[in-house]
Amino acid sequence: MNSKKLLLYSSVFAIQGLSNAVIPILPELAGEGSTSPAVSSLLYSGYFIGALLTLLPFGILADRIGNLKVVSLGITLTLISGIFISISDNLWVLGISRFVEGLGCGAFFPAAYSMIADWKDSHQSLGEFNFLLNAGLAAGVFFSGMLAELEIKTAINIFTLLAFLSFIFLLRETRGQTPDNSGRKKDEYGTSKRVKPPGEPHENRTGFKPGMYLEKTRETFFENGFWKLWGISVVLYGATGVLNSNYADYSAGFLTKPELGFAISASYLAAMLSSLAAGKTKAKNKSIIRAGIVLAAAGILFSLKVPLLAFFLIGAGGGAAVLGLVAAVSRVSSSGIAMGLFNTGIYAGLGLIPVFGSLFIGPLGYESVFLGSGLVLLTTLFVKFE
Structure with a gap:
């Protein structure tokens, strides 16, 4: 398995597992009280609201600066949010962390899908990627429920650790690339369907036109x-x-x-x-x-x-x-x-x-x-x- 596949596959499993690990323990995270249903829903939805606001903008950004950079941002934001969810019980911190986690999702997925679409074995790779996506979602809720009696955030801690491992893979991947004359990174994994100039993003290099x-x-x-x-x-x-x-x-x-x-x-x-x-x-x-x-x-x-x-x-x-x-x-x-x-x-x-x-x-x-x-x-x- 090439290094970029390892990076994307490990990351999608960790990102989706962490996002779903909160579901069985939402009442405990929200705390007791008459407002707990609304607070639980906000903690649940904060992630999706963050993703909703950024999926399209980050997809456009990936076209402009390159997919790997935006994937890197998504992994980094996921790791940061996981750490704060693990160590804090403050509702404001938890809510903001879930929102930031959603920002990471919004950055990761458009760029990841764009990377896979350029691979020679894109059809097979997309199937493997989506399989791990659903496997991560399933593992998140399953282990969160199974391990809640040990400590309420056990599964969150586990998937935060997996996100950290993906971050290590990311550091290795970015270190393994060399900058071209434009300051961007060369794509070295050699599985692209089409030949592109080194480091060229998917869009052409004309000025960015928001109106368009x-x-x-x-x-x-x-x-x-x-x-x-x-x-x-x-x-x-x-x-x-x-x-x-x-x-x-x-x-x-x-x-x-x-x-x-x-x-x-x-x-x-x-x-x-x-x-x-x-x-x-x-x-x-x-x-x-x-x-x-x-x-x-x-x-x-x-x-x-x-x-x-x-x-x-x-x-x-x-x-x-x-x-x-x-x-x-x-x-x-x-x-x-x-x-x-x-x-x-x-x-x-x-x-x-x-x-x-x-x-x-x-x-x-x-x-x-x-x-x-x-x-x-x-x-x-x-x-x-x-």
Whole structure:
């Protein structure tokens, strides 16, 4: 395995594991009190809000200064946030750290995907990368729940250590490169699909024109019903995010931490399996998306009585739906701006909807809010798109 693969693969596992390690212990991090559902949702959503705000800007930055530099920023921000989450119990520090962790995610993923797209074995590498992405998410919630009885932040400490190891790989990688005449770094790993001048970023070297990017973004958003696909992703991830951010509080009376971690990790295992299955089917994208929506909504409804089945269905539905959505988006446009916009929809759902939904838990209760989010998700079945 070449050094850049080792860097990206180890980093995506650590980044995703650390992001999810907080989920089973959100009530403990938020503290006791009548405002704990809202605080839990804010701690959960802070990460996604940080990513939401920076995915597109950092994707543009990666085109301008080079992918490795932006990947480096993402890894560094993740490590810093992990350290502060590990050592502090102050809500302000925890909230800001989760936000900074989201900034790291926003920097890492656009640049990482861009690097992989240039490799000769990009298709295989993308599959391996996404497998480790979901494996990290599953490992984060599983070990957080299983190890919570030892010390509430045990899993967070473990994934912070893994992020530190990725940082060491990063130092070795950057030290192994030599600057060219422009002061940028040469790409030495030799697996690019196309020949580029040493250190040249993906974009040409003309002056940066924000107005041009804003116009491209606007055109893409309203092109061929793209906004409908974007809206479905917001609702899909928002509805499941409401459940994920509040389920630790809701299930405190009938699930132990290990049981909760195991149940949530099942969703990521299901997502891995459904993604593989959906990738091999010849069904239309529209059918795949709608089947995923039905499965995810059914999972939300089952969450009131059968947690393990519920999270498995949510993961299976989400894994299938996102594959159909990505394929549908790529038919509209496969540009970096289009993919960046699509990802902002996912993170808008994960970052904003749980906070909004938590406001209704006090007057309505958990079960009503969960049922309501499932029913809202089902309404997306009536959205017409090609």
